[in-house]
Amino acid sequence: MTDQIKAAARRLGFNPVGIASADPPQHWAFYQKWLGMGYAGEMGYLGRNLDRRSDVRQIVPNAKSVLCAGLNYLPDSDASENGSHPKGQIARYARGDDYHAVMEDRLFELLAEIQRIEPSAEGRVYVDTGPVLERDFAARAGLGWFGKHTCLIDKGRGSWFFLGEIILNLELECDQPQPDHCGTCTQCLDACPTDAIVEPYRVDSRRCISYLTIELKGAVPRALRSDVGNWVFGCDICQEVCPWNHKHAEPTSEDAFQARPGLNAPGLVDLLHMDQAAFSKRFKNSPIKRAKRRGLLRNVAIALGNVGGQSEVPALSDALKDDEPLVRQHAAWALGKIGGDQAQQVLDEALHCERDAEAIKEMRLALEAINQRGK
Ligand code: SF4
Numbered sequence: 001m002t003d004q005i006k007a008a009a010r011r012l013g014f015n016p017v018g019i020a021s022a023d024p025p026q027h028w029a030f031y032q033k034w035l036g037m038g039y040a041g042e043m044g045y046l047g048r049n050l051d052r053r054s055d056v057r058q059i060v061p062n063a064k065s066v067l068c069a070g071l072n073y074l075p076d077s078d079a080s081e082n083g084s085h086p087k088g089q090i091a092r093y094a095r096g097d098d099y100h101a102v103m104e105d106r107l108f109e110l111l112a113e114i115q116r117i118e119p120s121a122e123g124r125v126y127v128d129t130g131p132v133l134e135r136d137f138a139a140r141a142g143l144g145w146f147g148k149h150t151c152l153i154d155k156g157r158g159s160w161f162f163l164g165e166i167i168l169n170l171e172l173e174c175d176q177p178q179p180d181h182c183g184t185c186t187q188c189l190d191a192c193p194t195d196a197i198v199e200p201y202r203v204d205s206r207r208c209i210s211y212l213t214i215e216l217k218g219a220v221p222r223a224l225r226s227d228v229g230n231w232v233f234g235c236d237i238c239q240e241v242c243p244w245n246h247k248h249a250e251p252t253s254e255d256a257f258q259a260r261p262g263l264n265a266p267g268l269v270d271l272l273h274m275d276q277a278a279f280s281k282r283f284k285n286s287p288i289k290r291a292k293r294r295g296l297l298r299n300v301a302i303a304l305g306n307v308g309g310q311s312e313v314p315a316l317s318d319a320l321k322d323d324e325p326l327v328r329q330h331a332a333w334a335l336g337k338i339g340g341d342q343a344q345q346v347l348d349e350a351l352h353c354e355r356d357a358e359a360i361k362e363m364r365l366a367l368e369a370i371n372q373r374g375k
């Protein structure tokens with residue numbers, strides 16, 4: 001039955017596929033310590049429902065096995081595209097459609113297949129949607145080992161794959177975990193621009209660009225903004241440098257995960273000009289919706305401060321009049337970073353009309369930065 005179920009999963013495009021027992025997670029103590037260190041930042045949901053998170057049998061009382069399924073999301077090519085310069089970067093997983101819906105539908109199809117194979121089967125589908133430590137199950141199910149960057153790496157595929165699970169009432173044959181093949185490599189730790197991988201196998205989300213550009217809802221800490229570079233949604237650096245991805249990663253055959261037009265290398269000024277209607281239209285069914293317009297434009301402003309120049313001052317000047325104070329704050333920071341007479345003038349003018357206390361603070365700091373550089 002296990003082989004039939006795995007074959008059905010592969011027919012539906014899942015790969016790798018494996019089975020873990022429904023026993024409590026192995027990394028539970030590690031997880032609690034990670035939460036205790038505050039590394040989850042503002043992701044308060046990760047600390048909720050701990051009793052259920054510590055044992056899936058609290059969610060599905062008759063759970064016996066967890067089917068873990070991977071789905072490759074690596075888009076076809078990173079070719080540069082038309083659109084305004086300078087360009088931003090979006091994490092590869094977010095360039096196509098939202099994987100939650102794609103994977104969930106596919107896992108429900110798989111559950112129906114499993115019920116055809118074994119009519120007594122009952123299952124619960126999860127795709128990052130509930131209190132389940134999915135990487136723990138996936139590692140035990142042999143889908144990969146925890147890399148030092150904390151993503152799961154499959155020896156034959158690398159790490160560009162999503163995870164989903166079906167918690168089942170069936171007693172299936174469990175797989176063996178893959179041994180750790182990181183060895184003495186430290187490339188991900190060395191390449192991380194914000195030193196978010198504070199030690200091997202431990203990421204402080206509060207420093208991670210993925211967290212800063214997606215999960216964090218307020219202002220990005222000033223000390224980290226320069227290191228965010230031109231990433232406007234997520235960050236792939238630690239996976240890009242991983243030798244296992246260099247050796248083994250292949251593009252996905254899933255159309256849904258191919259990059260939408262313009263998202264391999266989006267023009268930053270084009271993004272900064274989006275109003276709410278344009279944002280909603282462009283990012284319908286996209287993971288980028290999660291940042292909301294205000295979050296994405298905050299990130300775009302930071303990226304322009306890092307990789308923009310005098311030509312981008314007019315666009316940032318427009319952003320100083322945005323309805324969202326968060327966007328105005330970060331546009332001010334970017335103008336302070338770019339500097340020059342025009343940036344100084346637009347900041348001076350904006351400061352006269354600004355009413356938001358944080359935006360006023362950012363504008364003053366930006367003007368100070370320009371003045372200091374002029375001395
Ligand atoms: S995603 Fe980027 S910021 Fe986060 S740990 Fe990896 S390299 Fe560092």
Ligand code: SF4
Binds near residue numbers: 148150183185188189
């Ligand atoms: S870059 Fe090196 S240390 Fe980091 S996850 Fe890959 S193999 Fe492991």
